[in-house]
Structures are given as structure tokens and as C-alpha cells.
Amino acid sequence: MIDKEFLLVRPIAMIADMLAVLLSFVAAYQMRLYVLRVVPFGAETELGEYYGLVLSIVLLWWGIFNLQGAYSSSRFTSMAEECNGVIKTVCLGTLIILSGAYLLKTSFPPRSIIVMFALVNTLFMCMDKYVVYQWFCCLRRYGYHKSTALIVGTGEDAQRFLDSVLEKPEIGLEVTGIVCIDSKAISPGEKVSGITVLGDSGDFVDILHNNPIDEVIFAATKKELEIDAMIHLCEEEGVKVRIMMELLKNGDRNINVERLFGYSFLTLTYTPQQEWQIFLKRVLDIIISLVALIILAPFFLLIAIAIKLDDGQAVFYEWQVVWFNKKPFTSWKFRSMVVDADKQKEGLMDKNEMQGPVFKLKDDPRITRVGRFLRKYSLDELPQIYSVLKGDMSLVGPRPPLVSEVSRFDKWYRRKLSVKPGITCLWQVQGRNKISKLDQWVRLDLEYIDNWSLWLDLKILFKTVGVVLAGSGR
Numbered sequence: 349m350i351d352k353e354f355l356l357v358r359p360i361a362m363i364a365d366m367l368a369v370l371l372s373f374v375a376a377y378q379m380r381l382y383v384l385r386v387v388p389f390g391a392e393t394e395l396g397e398y399y400g401l402v403l404s405i406v407l408l409w410w411g412i413f414n415l416q417g418a419y420s421s422s423r424f425t426s427m428a429e430e431c432n433g434v435i436k437t438v439c440l441g442t443l444i445i446l447s448g449a450y451l452l453k454t455s456f457p458p459r460s461i462i463v464m465f466a467l468v469n470t471l472f473m474c475m476d477k478y479v480v481y482q483w484f485c486c487l488r489r490y491g492y493h494k495s496t497a498l499i500v501g502t503g504e505d506a507q508r509f510l511d512s513v514l515e516k517p518e519i520g521l522e523v524t525g526i527v528c529i530d531s532k533a534i535s536p537g538e539k540v541s542g543i544t545v546l547g548d549s550g551d552f553v554d555i556l557h558n559n560p561i562d563e564v565i566f567a568a569t570k571k572e573l574e575i576d577a578m579i580h581l582c583e584e585e586g587v588k589v590r591i592m593m594e595l596l597k598n599g600d601r602n603i604n605v606e607r608l609f610g611y612s613f614l615t616l617t618y619t620p621q622q623e624w625q626i627f628l629k630r631v632l633d634i635i636i637s638l639v640a641l642i643i644l645a646p647f648f649l650l651i652a653i654a655i656k657l658d659d660g661q662a663v664f665y666e667w668q669v670v671w672f673n674k675k676p677f678t679s680w681k682f683r684s685m686v687v688d689a690d691k692q693k694e695g696l697m698d699k700n701e702m703q704g705p706v707f708k709l710k711d712d713p714r715i716t717r718v719g720r721f722l723r724k725y726s727l728d729e730l731p732q733i734y735s736v737l738k739g740d741m742s743l744v745g746p747r748p749p750l751v752s753e754v755s756r757f758d759k760w761y762r763r764k765l766s767v768k769p770g771i772t773c774l775w776q777v778q779g780r781n782k783i784s785k786l787d788q789w790v791r792l793d794l795e796y797i798d799n800w801s802l803w804l805d806l807k808i809l810f811k812t813v814g815v816v817l818a819g820s821g822r
Contacts (some may be wrong), residue, residue: 358419359627361480365413366406368476373402379468405465412437425779426607430477434470438627439647442466461580474653485518494520495588498561499554500527500578501568502534502545505592505611509567510541512609519608527552529568530685546671552578556585557755557762558623558673563588565613579616584759586766586797588618632805633743637736644730651682651718651727658718661687664731669748674765676751677740703785706753726816732771745770745807746793762784764793766801777811 377395402778413419418433445462482490487493499510506526513521521805522732525546528534536547538769556564564582565590590606606613652663665683686692693707702708709776722728735741741748748756748769776790796804 351721353403357442362410362413362419364408364476364480365473368472368696369409369469370402372472373398373465375468376461376465379464380458382557383460385724405441405445408441409437410743412440415704427478427481428667429627430481430535431474434473438466438470440509448563450586484520488520489517494522495562496524496526497521498525498546498555498559498564499523500549500564500566502526502528502540503568506567508539509565509592509611510543514541514543516609518571525555525562527555542669549578553581553759556581556587557674561585561587563590565589568592569588575632582616583761584763586763590614591616613623628802629742629805630739633736633739634745637733639734641737644733648730649732654717655683658716659686664761669769670751670754670765670771671740671748674754677735679735679740679748680724682731684716684722684728686716687713689714702704703787704785706789708750729771736771742768742770743794744772744808745777745795746773747789762789767797772808772812774808777808 355758374395379396397779413433416433416436418437425759442465443460449459449462455555484493497513499506510523512527513523523543526540526543528536528545528548532662534540534545535694536545536551546559555561556607564587566578573697579589579591592611592613606615655661655663662683664680665685666678666680668676669679695700696709696712697707698715699709700707732741745768746764748763774796777791778792796808
């Protein structure tokens with residue numbers, strides 16, 4: 349998935365582009381009026397006549413930019429590439445408009461205003477791209493919209509690339525460590541340009557498991573490393589991969605080619621990258637969670653009173669779970685068990701009904717009277733709506749695992765950590781009471797990741813409402 353800052357900066361970039369289109373058209377209209385008064389070559393028109401045309405141009409430009417990947421999450425795009433994208437968009441868009449006017453045999457819009465608009469828009473859009481580009485760079489210098497990276501390789505190319513990254517904080521890459529290929533040349537624990545060597549290729553799995561890493565950059569030569577197995581490990585983790593070499597054919601991935609500091613990189617991603625859908629997903633999360641918290645506030649109060657009257661203990665249960673890419677966070681539920689439930693769990697492990705590092709017991713003796721009712725209708729989950737509003741969770745996504753569970757995950761489980769966790773997902777609406785193996789649970793989570801769309805989220809939300817009302821919870 350895309351990081352939280354990206355969900356803000358890219359939509360703002362799109363809005364800036366569309367505003368530049370609107371201002372360009374108004375400027376072109378005013379220019380034509382001025383020229384008409386000096387050299388009368390056509391009739392004057394009212395700006396209001398162009399509202400439909402302007403809307404069409406905005407949508408057309410947005411579509412062309414998207415086809416070029418202008419709003420992708422790439423942080424390696426240069427200013428020259430941005431301007432090149434502007435020129436392509438304006439030329440293609442103008443050609444489409446003029447061709448459409450010719451085929452429809454209409455004199456509207458005047459050809460002169462379209463030509464003036466194309467010239468002005470090229471200038472305005474390049475200025476807009478420059479401002480947004482510098483803004484992105486400024487955000488990254490101050491620590492926002494950063495990506496934590498692990499570099500594999502310690503050769504000359506790897507060191508030159510690392511030095512370039514450290515000299516350019518506006519790129520937004522935060523190198524958290526290095527994996528050496530030849531431990532004879534350099535040993536784990538040593539530093540390269542101030543960055544610690546965390547281990548060699550034999551330690552790669554442990555390094556991936558124990559560090560919050562957004563992407564792995566392979567900066568080794570073919571002679572240094574056979575990377576196929578390591579790429580496969582990254583795929584299991586759901587971690588983005590960049591390779592400073594020709595890609596060995598390996599699996600079905602989203603592949604993009606990028607250039608930085610004179611090097612070519614192949615970027616492989618294993619998680620959803622539909623930026624506009626991810627942005628809308630976050631917008632829906634904010635709107636629905638905010639409305640839900642307001643509407644459910646009196647109901648929250650009644651539940652809190654019921655819990656207090658039941659045993660007089662704490663209302664909320666605070667649990668430490670894992671966000672995407674293994675980053676821990678704190679979330680809350682209404683307490684449905686006795687206060688010392690975590691301490692009692694060790695004595696109940698022999699009764700665990702779930703196969704795998706997750707504990708589940710249908711008739712759990714630790715559940716309180718009120719808690720049993722809350723769990724039946726999944727009401728204990730409601731405080732997590734606040735985590736959705738904060739951005740730590742989503743309404744729909746894989747169940748967030750406990751910090752203590754992650755260390756016991758099988759390798760292939762770990763890709764579920766590559767996206768933001770959610771309150772509900774496929775496991776919730778496909779009979780979670782019938783699931784007795786963690787393997788089944790994780791397969792449903794991975795099925796969700798591989799087939800994710802905004803429409804799938806909406807279907808899961810509607811089905812979840814039915815499951816909750818039916819009282820088929822834990």
C-alpha cells in the first residue's frame with residue numbers, strides 16, 4: 349500500500365494541475381479578447397459559454413496524466429520528466445480537441461482560443477509542476493513522505509549510490525541498513541558512509557523480519573549475487589524491490605523502470621498501487637469513521653457504563669498490534685474479558701482451537717457477562733473506529749496481528765503485513781467462526797490483497813453489517 353503522506357501530497361498535486369488548467373483557460377480567453385480588439389478576426393464570446401468545454405478539458409488532461417503515470421508513487425521522477433509529461437499531455441489533448449471539433453464540423457470552440465490555451469497551459473503547468481516538485485522535496489527534507497530502505501551490496505556502485513542518497517534528502521529515501529554480499533571484504537556491524545551493515549546475505553530473512561523496511565534496493569552486480577531467492581523473500585514480505593541491474597525473469601509483478609543519479613532501477617511491487625482508489629479509500633475511511641463516532645457516541649457511553657457496572661474495572665482494552673511493514677501501533681477495544689486475561693492465556697494454551705500462532709477459544713472462561721454480548725455482535729471492536737480516523741487502520745483490511753504473534757509467523761504469512769490492517773475483511777464475512785487454521789485466515793487476507801479494489805471494500809462493508817446484525821460474532 350501507499351504511505352499516509354502520499355495519500356495527501358498526490359491528491360493535492362492533482363488538484364494543483366486541474367487549477368492550472370482552469371487558470372490557463374481563463375488567461376487564454378482574456379488574451380483572445382485583447383487580440384480581438386487589436387486585430388478583429390472573429391466574434392467575441394462570453395466566458396460562460398465555455399463551462400462545459402473547460403470541464404471536458406480538465407477530465408481529458410487528468411486522464412492523459414494518469415495514463416502516463418504522472419500521479420504514481422514514484423519518488424525518482426525528475427523535473428525534466430515532469431515537464432516532458434506536461435508537453436505530451438498538452439499536445440495530445442489539444443490534438444484530440446481540434447480533431448473532435450473538425451470531425452463534428454463545428455466552429456466551437458474557436459481554434460484561436462484552443463491554440464492560445466495550449467501555449468499558456470504549457471507554461472502554467474510547468475510552473476505548477478515546479479512548485480509541487482519543490483514542495484515534495486521540502487516535505488522529504490523535513491522527514492515527511494519518506495521510505496525506509498535496505499541496500500543490498502557494498503561494492504563501488506552501491507557506495508556511490510548510497511552517498512548520493514545521503515547527499516539528496518529530498519529524494520525521501522531513509523537508508524536503515526546495508527546487507528553485505530562478501531563478509532570477507534566488510535563485516536556486519538561495520539559502517540559504510542555512516543550506515544550500519546546489518547548482516548550478510550545469510551541474515552537477509554532475519555533482517556527483513558526484524559526491521560520496518562518499505563523497500564529493498566539491490567545495488568549489487570550480477571557477479572556478486574544471485575538475487576532470485578532474495579527477491580522471492582521480499583515477495584513473501586510484500587516489500588517493494590528496486591534492482592540496479594537487468595531483471596531476471598521471476599514471477600508476476602508490477603514492474604516500473606526508473607532512473608536516479610545516472611543508474612537504472614527496476615521497481616517491483618506486490619501490493620495494490622491504484623493511487624486514486626487508495627486515496628478514495630482513505631477519504632471513505634475518514635468520512636465513515638467520523639460520522640460513526642459522532643452517531644455512536646451515546647451508544648459508546650452505554651457500553652462503557654455496562655462494563656463498569658459489570659465488574660467496576662477498565663472500560664477499554666489496549667492492545668499492541670502491527671501496522672503495515674511491521675510497524676507497531678496501539679489500538680483499543682471495549683474490554684470483553686477479565687482485567688488479567690493476558691496473564692491467564694498461558695494456562696489456556698493447551699485448549700487453543702486455532703492451529704498456528706493465534707489464540708482462539710470459543711467458550712473462553714476469561715470473557716465477562718457483558719463481554720459475551722459485546723463479542724456476539726462484534727461491539728467490542730467499535731473503538732477501533734478511532735484508529736481508522738487516525739489513519740493507523742482502515743475499515744477494511746487484514747486483521748492486525750499482535751506484536752507477539754508476528755515473530756512466530758510462517759514466511760508466507762508475512763505479506764499480509766504489507767498493507768494497512770482493517771476492522772473487517774474477507775475472514776469476517778466468510779465464516780470466521782468456522783476457521784480453525786491460521787493458514788485459512790491468512791489465505792483470505794492474501795486473496796483480499798491480490799484482488800483489492802474499492803468495489804471489493806464496499807462489498808465487504810455491506811456484508812459485515814449483515815454479519816454483525818445476525819449476531820454471528822465470536
